[in-house]
Amino acid sequence: MQTDPDGAVVRSNDRVRNVATELDRFEDGTRGVRFRARTAQGRQFLLPEPVADILRLLDGTRTPRQVSAALAGSSRAIGPERIEEVITRDLLPKRLVETVGDAPPVSNDAPATAAPGRTPWDFSLRVPLVSQERLAPVVAPLTSLFRPLTAAVCLAAIVLAHVAFYQLPVAQRAMPSSGRDFLLAFLLAFLTVCFHELGHAAACRRFGCQHDEIGFCLYLIFPALYVNLSRAWQLPRWQRAVIDAGGMYFQLLMVVPLYFACLMTGRSYWAGAIYSIDFAVLFSINPLLRFDGYWLLVDLSGVANLQRRALRLLGDTFAWPVRRRTPQLLASDFRRGPLALVAGYALFLVVAIALLLPQVFLAIPRMSSQLLESLARIPGELIRNPDAAMLHLYRSFVAFAFLFMFVRPLRRLSTLWRGLVHRQGAQ
Amino acid sequence: MPKKQMEPVNADVLARLTVEELEERLETQVLRVPDAACSWSCDRVCDSGYSCGNVGGCSMYCSPEGCQSFCIDAQVE
Numbered sequence: 001m002q003t004d005p006d007g008a009v010v011r012s013n014d015r016v017r018n019v020a021t022e023l024d025r026f027e028d029g030t031r032g033v034r035f036r037a038r039t040a041q042g043r044q045f046l047l048p049e050p051v052a053d054i055l056r057l058l059d060g061t062r063t064p065r066q067v068s069a070a071l072a073g074s075s076r077a078i079g080p081e082r083i084e085e086v087i088t089r090d091l092l093p094k095r096l097v098e099t100v101g102d103a104p105p106v107s108n109d110a111p112a113t114a115a116p117g118r119t120p121w122d123f124s125l126r127v128p129l130v131s132q133e134r135l136a137p138v139v140a141p142l143t144s145l146f147r148p149l150t151a152a153v154c155l156a157a158i159v160l161a162h163v164a165f166y167q168l169p170v171a172q173r174a175m176p177s178s179g180r181d182f183l184l185a186f187l188l189a190f191l192t193v194c195f196h197e198l199g200h201a202a203a204c205r206r207f208g209c210q211h212d213e214i215g216f217c218l219y220l221i222f223p224a225l226y227v228n229l230s231r232a233w234q235l236p237r238w239q240r241a242v243i244d245a246g247g248m249y250f251q252l253l254m255v256v257p258l259y260f261a262c263l264m265t266g267r268s269y270w271a272g273a274i275y276s277i278d279f280a281v282l283f284s285i286n287p288l289l290r291f292d293g294y295w296l297l298v299d300l301s302g303v304a305n306l307q308r309r310a311l312r313l314l315g316d317t318f319a320w321p322v323r324r325r326t327p328q329l330l331a332s333d334f335r336r337g338p339l340a341l342v343a344g345y346a347l348f349l350v351v352a353i354a355l356l357l358p359q360v361f362l363a364i365p366r367m368s369s370q371l372l373e374s375l376a377r378i379p380g381e382l383i384r385n386p387d388a389a390m391l392h393l394y395r396s397f398v399a400f401a402f403l404f405m406f407v408r409p410l411r412r413l414s415t416l417w418r419g420l421v422h423r424q425g426a427q
Numbered sequence: 428m429p430k431k432q433m434e435p436v437n438a439d440v441l442a443r444l445t446v447e448e449l450e451e452r453l454e455t456q457v458l459r460v461p462d463a464a465c466s467w468s469c470d471r472v473c474d475s476g477y478s479c480g481n482v483g484g485c486s487m488y489c490s491p492e493g494c495q496s497f498c499i500d501a502q503v504e
Contacts (some may be wrong), residue, residue, distance in 0.1 A: 009498070036449065043448060044448070044449040045446050045447065045448050045489060046446070046447045046448075046449055047446055048444060048445065048446075050444060051444055051446055082444075086444055086446075090444075090445075090446040091446070094446065094448070095444075118451060119451070120449040120451060120453065123453065126453075189458070189459060190458060193456045193457075193458055196456045197454070197456060200454045217453070217455060219457070221453050222457040222458075223457070223458045224453060224455040224456055224457045224458055225455065225456055225458060226453040226456075227453075227454050228451065228452070228453055229452040229453075229454055230451045230452045230453075232452055233449055233452065243454075244454070247454060247456060276459060279456060279459065280456060280459060283457060283459075284456060284457070290453070290455065291455060291456070291457075292454065292456075295454060297450065304449055305447065305448075305449065305450050305451070307450075328445075330470060332445075342488075
């Protein structure tokens with residue numbers, strides 16, 4: 001019997017054991033019931049009810065044939081060959097089950113450490129910075145900011161601080177007046193982004209759910225901080241929506257002390273930081289990219305994997321003239337509302353991609369020369385004009401992030417090409 | 428169970444047996460250079476004897492409007 005999940009084939013007489021650490025119902029915009037399963041490695045999957053039934057019955061004592069027999073009396077009868085296919089095609093490669101052999105049983109306790117998953121396609125770089133264990137003592141006291149009365153007071157303070165700030169003369173021209181002021185404004189903006197991530201984590205803890213690490217990433221071309229909240233999928237939709245808004249709530253809360261600092265000192269960098277917060281919050285509402293607005297849309301609508309489903313719908317639609325196959329999503333049991341949302345989001349993506357993609361490709365030579373030019377000028381400018389050097393440093397970082405975005409797609413293309421060459425060689 | 432009864436159920440079940448991975452929830456927030464900093468950089472660079480053309484790679488003269496539009500371009504990039 002093969003025990004390696006990659007490429008293993010399960011037969012009717014093999015005994016198979018469920019090693020999922022969690023299995024619970026999941027609301028997903030479908031007419032049928034879905035379940036969420038989590039592996040010991042931290043990956044999570046959406047299972048249709050019949051597959052969840054199979055998974056539950058695979059307790060290590062049953063073979064696919066016996067599972068089929070156990071289901072025979074129910075309305076979801078499935079033949080043993082189909083069960084073998086589900087196990088071989090999905091459950092075994094995804095490490096939701098293992099064949100009963102020499103391997104010791106996997107503990108059903110979820111690992112306390114960060115659970116690495118597949119980094120999404122739009123993250124060109126991801127570096128964990130602070131683990132969950134180190135974050136826990138910082139996050140725990142912050143959960144009180146989500147008590148209803150405290151939150152109401154804080155929200156009122158945020159509104160009042162904004163109204164008062166935009167009356168100040170310094171708010172009309174919030175420009176740092178020196179390199180030092182600029183660095184302070186940037187540092188303040190960085191701290192507010194850290195606080196933003198703590199807001200997500202604190203909301204998660206408030207609802208009794210574990211969060212994972214905080215890290216640095218390059219999201220497309222944007223340098224960003226992230227907090228891994230993958231475990232929050234186990235929470236109800238409204239709680240997930242609070243978690244999504246929690247980051248913006250914490251970041252906006254920073255405006256209150258910044259306003260008082262600005263009022264007392266009149267220094268422009270305080271004002272610059274407040275502008276930065278407001279812009280960042282407005283920017284993160286954008287649902288096109290995976291910022292807070294996207295997650296709010298996902299959680300309020302209850303449609304998981306919205307972007308991926310929309311992209312797949314687009315792929316299936318564009319492939320229809322060749323394959324003549326109904327897009328998978330349209331053949332599924334999605335309700336009309338969620339289906340309309342995915343279709344609308346797909347249309348939104350088409351328009352955005354059509355507008356942005358030509359510009360992105362046209363910018364490649366320009367960004368390459370900008371990177372080289374800026375890097376070449378930084379050493380000389382550091383002596384002559386540090387302000388210009390700082391600007392060139394910023395521009396070279398932007399150009400580098402832009403070009404770095406293509407690394408993952410190029411690596412993927414290279415893998416595909418090597419696979420193709422290897423296959424041709426084998427023939 | 429007799430095969431005759433199982434076939435129609437299987438056909439329906441087959442279409443709905445797809446296991447899908449849930450996307451990772453990485454909630455991100457962009458680290459931006461404060462808005463005002465770019466305008467400041469332009470101002471400072473222009474004050475120091477540079478023109479926006481030198482810095483931005485465009486043919487603008489050093490004016491608040493020109494610098495502002497360069498800075499917006501730079502941020503969009």
